[in-house]
Amino acid sequence: MMLRKRKKTAYFYFHDKAGFTFLEVMVVMVILTMAFVSAIPNIEGFFNSANANRSNILNTILADAYKKAIASDKPVMIWGVKDSDTIHMGEKSYKLKNGIFSAVVNGTNQEGIKYYFFVYPSGIMDSVKIMFSNDERFESEPLLLDFKST
Secondary structure, eight states: OOOOOOOOOTTTOOOOOOOOHHHHHHHHHHHHHHHHHHHHHHHHHHHHHHHHHHHEEEHHHHHHHHHHHHHTTTTTTEEEEESSSSEETEEEEEEESSSEEEEEEEEEOOSSSEEEEEEEETSOOOOOOETTTSSHHHHHHHHTTTTOOO
């Protein structure tokens, strides 16, 4: 019986040591870094989209109220109940994702469970500061009929 001789091969291809080389670890680190860098804007956008949605809903309510105020030539009342996620304007109801914890209208904290403010046909509105139950805050710009996150 004859045994064949193996060809000599380079040591780094066939060795018995377990583990990863420094180069392999560095390649994996570069790949993970690139994945995290590309994911960060998406994660940030996810958290900021909730604020943008609430701001868009509040501004839609103001636009609808202003149209109604112009049509009727009377102030339009927007109202809600604290700790509820619904705001009302006439027959319409608008859902927000979190309940409104407090509302300050024209510098006065609204007592009781109901809050309300007005949009006028002249294109202005009451000054409103709204705090949601998750500590997000929105403040109106009365002369612009606009809400901004603060």
